[in-house]
Amino acid sequence: MRAGFSITTDVLVIGGGMAGAWAAIGARRAGASVVLVEKGWLGTSGVTATAGPGHWWVAPADRPAAIAKRLAQSGGLNDPVWMERILETTWEILPTLSDVYDFSRDEQGQPRYRALRGPEYMRALRRRLEQIGVTIIDHAPAQELLRHADGSIGGARGIRHPGGTDWQVESGAVVLATGGTSFRSHLLGSHNNTGDGYLMAAEAGAQLSGMEFTSVYCIAPARTTLTRSMSFAFATYYDEAGQVLPIGGPDITRPLAAALLRGPVFADLARTPADIRAQVPTISPNFLLPFRRWGIDPYTRKFEVTLHGEGTIRGIGGIAVEDRDCGAGVPGLFVAGDAATRDQFAGAISGGGNINSAWALSSGQWAGAGAARFAARSTRRSGARGIGGTGLHPVGGPQIDAPAILAQVQDAMLSYDKALFRDGVRLRASLAVLDQAWSELAGSDLRELAAMTASARWSLLASITRAESRGIHQREDHSQPDPALARRIRVHGLDRPIAAPEPERQAA
């Protein structure tokens, strides 16, 4: 393993999950030399590697109906042009993995392209990147972007583990594919997803959009990370006294969260048909691990459950997408996957696994190719300077209580009574706490905590500005939609962030 390094390349991709891997493929196919840096290891890191992404996968003839259905249910912020592009690109590109991913065949012998299992998918993408000559550097978290005097982005700087030595990559363009953030909720696979890209982009002058739509949760057995919801489709829920709770139907989050605020909640999976029980280990190989290891049969015995917040991962906020190439509105800076906002196609509801996965694939293709074209127009590969601020320049001074600040961020962004059941008074109180935390972090070396704190403040500010209920953003003090707010909300700025609705809906 190389320790510290300094490399020059055409395109730098930051983040080695699904979106970053697809961005590297897109940039390489467009003729660029590509370096990809990943905080963990490309193949196991991120929320795709540990799950099983379906993709929004609709045959051409069925697309108008699928798009119309999505538009009708998603709160009026999204744009059919983006949906058409995503469906078209996903349909075209996903089967090209057939030589590295063993697509399952159904009983009719037909390949099932849309649903891929996470570890196998990421292993296949790693193989592809190695085949096409992408330089992958694992265990190399990026910490700040490099910027030229004219404002264009020319690379990034970070540290390498183990050892913590510095690295620098100078490039003609950068793709941020750093994922969303769950604010360290124990959502499976999300520990590294601390919103680093949001902070880096904002420091470069980019805006964010959709940050108020963060109230998405996934059920898991209590104390575990196993946010695999499929088997809970047949769950029965109980309170501590053993009384059956009326939780069921398409949305269990709000009734389950309300019950969890009253006390512990238990579930069993006794209604699961026998043939499905037999298939569960080879559908979701990790789902039964906790039960087997604890000696609990979930089909006959009750077990405690919880909800883990998904933040901007299955929520939809992120860096605003300003053009068809997924440019971030800053020359040389492009975004892909959950690092980008998804409000322009998902609307005001969760993108779920399917739509967000199709976006990660297609935005990766577009951002990678766009970055390659940008880099081809520019010969400049040196001279850009680091622009990172909070969390990178420790000044000494009083010791900062990092666990206490993380607890404040999590209280604001994950607590059911604050982040799910929302109210202007509570949102403002959370923001005041985190404004204080942000100023404390200024002279620290706590970069990931700074990124989570910044992300939380943008989310709270957007949630306060959206003084209405729309989609997954439900305000107890404004329980109806406000037609004047049928538009996206942009946020920008670091020390004094500002939120404002877009003047009018923007077409793609």
Add this chain to the structure above:
Amino acid sequence: MIEFILSDACNACGTCAEVCPTGVFDAVPGQPPVIARAGDCQTCFMCELYCQQDAIFVGPDAERIEGFDAQTTRISGLMGEMRRHHGWDEWALGGHYPNQHWRMEDVFARARAAAE
């Protein structure tokens, strides 16, 4: 959270230290890796998947080390279950563990139908 590495099953290949997304292990040449930062373990079970020796065990509790006994766990048959059910490595052969992930949408559809 990471519980233990079976030192006599480990072949010191270093793969777990390489693939762990949060840097829990320190590789030691010719020796089993050291669990150096258990508190950073995100309980994702990826190290188990990539351990061809089935020498690593992760406890389900993401918040604390539960203290699973290595020898008891070893004879329980729980080592390597993640890798086996995935049909990973040699388990891809023979067709006993096919990747049925694609059936997930059918399971959800069955549940919706059962509820109506």
